[in-house]
Amino acid sequence: MKALTSKEILDKVSDSAIPKAGGSLWKLFLLAVLAGAYIAFGGEASAMASFNLVSSPETFGIGKFVSACVFPVGLMMVVLCGGELFTGNCLMFIGVLDKKIKVSGMVRNWIIVYIGNFIGSMIIVLFINYSGLLESGGGLLGAVTVKTAISKVSLDFGKAFVMGIMCNWLVCLAVWMATGAQAMVSKIFAIFFCIMLFVLSGFEHSVANMYFIPAGMIAAGNDAFVQLLDLDPSCLTVGNMIINNLIPVTLGNIVGGSIFVGMIYWLANRKLG
Numbered sequence: 001m002k003a004l005t006s007k008e009i010l011d012k013v014s015d016s017a018i019p020k021a022g023g024s025l026w027k028l029f030l031l032a033v034l035a036g037a038y039i040a041f042g043g044e045a046s047a048m049a050s051f052n053l054v055s056s057p058e059t060f061g062i063g064k065f066v067s068a069c070v071f072p073v074g075l076m077m078v079v080l081c082g083g084e085l086f087t088g089n090c091l092m093f094i095g096v097l098d099k100k101i102k103v104s105g106m107v108r109n110w111i112i113v114y115i116g117n118f119i120g121s122m123i124i125v126l127f128i129n130y131s132g133l134l135e136s137g138g139g140l141l142g143a144v145t146v147k148t149a150i151s152k153v154s155l156d157f158g159k160a161f162v163m164g165i166m167c168n169w170l171v172c173l174a175v176w177m178a179t180g181a182q183a184m185v186s187k188i189f190a191i192f193f194c195i196m197l198f199v200l201s202g203f204e205h206s207v208a209n210m211y212f213i214p215a216g217m218i219a220a221g222n223d224a225f226v227q228l229l230d231l232d233p234s235c236l237t238v239g240n241m242i243i244n245n246l247i248p249v250t251l252g253n254i255v256g257g258s259i260f261v262g263m264i265y266w267l268a269n270r271k272l273g
Contacts, residue, residue: 001182007269009180010094013262017095020084021105025112028084032116035083039117040124040211042074044133046199047212051144052137055229064200072195074208075171076188079178084113086207086250087168088175090257097266114206114250121210129218134225142225146233149216152209153240157248160204164252165260167203170194172257176265204249213241 004012020028046067053063078085089109095101128134134142155163177190198205213236219225220233 003182003186004180006180006265009176010265010269012179013091013176014094014098014100017092017101017106020089020092020109021095021101023109028109028112029116031082031084032086032113033120033123034081035078035085035113036117036120036122036207036210037124038077038081038083038120039074039085039205039207040121041077042071043208043211044124044128044215045073046071047145047148048133048136048141051141055140055144055147064202068196068199071199071208072174072192075174075191075195079175079187079191080184084109084116086110086114086117087171087205087253087257089113090168090254091172091175091262093258093262094266097263097270117207118210121207122214125211125214125218128215134215134219134222139222139224139228142219142222143228143231145212145219146216146225146231146236147229149213149220149236150231150233152204152213152216153235153237153244155204155244155248157244160245160248161252161255163202163204164206164249165256166201166252167198167205167249168253168256169260170198170203170256171205171253172261176261204245204252206246206250206253209241209245209249213245217241 049070050063050067053059053066075085077083078088092101092106092109096103096106134145171194174191174194177194178187181187181190216233217236220231220236226233
């Protein structure tokens with residue numbers, strides 16, 4: 001089947017904003033919990049596949065590539081199985097520009113979905129911690145999990161914001177292309193390469209960080225993990241997670257998806273086309 005044109009994708013994304021803005025609170029919330037869990041599954045699996053490689057400078061690049069090849073399954077499950085993901089829903093801004101929904105409806109969706117995504121991520125964090133999987137590789141997975149969380153809460157605001165922009169620019173392009181693809185295998189390929197690119201580049205995804213940072217905070221409670229890589233986890237606090245990462249990354253994700261994808265394609269197809 002022929003893929004949709006950019007204008008047709010724009011129309012489809014715009015129309016999809018209507019049920020998202022006016023959907024029932026509990027339906028949005030439940031689908032958001034699922035989406036948060038799906039992204040967390042992608043995060044924990046990508047860490048499991050690459051922890052021994054990223055722990056060494058000599059194999060760090062290969063490790064990032066391995067991680068990047070696994071993580072996209074999270075968004076595949078969201079798009080193909082059904083879920084409400086905050087970062088993808090930044091494209092609802094197109095519905096606002098088309099005056100099909102109000103800003104208040106978009107913000108309502110974002111708040112419900114963001115909270116649901118966090119809860120879904122935390123469910124997987126707790127399951128992974130209880131399962132003992134962080135002890136994989138003689139505890140190296142747990143140590144790398146702590147190290148990853150430390151690096152994320154140690155970013156300065158500007159860098160976290162910019163990496164959030166670049167991340168959701170690519171995530172929303174993945175959603176954009178998947179929307180235009182007609183066959184399931186085409187949707188999978190459309191998602192895979194954009195998400196691989198953002199993970200390989202090390203950009204910041206707010207929902208993925210809802211897994212990586214809390215997982216690192218919990219793992220930091222195990223002295224064996226901390227001592228394995230001689231880490232100082234004192235910076236792993238709820239305040240640092242929110243202020244140093246989630247706030248700037250979330251704002252960057254909004255700009256990347258709403259402006260660099262949504263508004264630009266809207267301008268190109270509605271105003272300049």
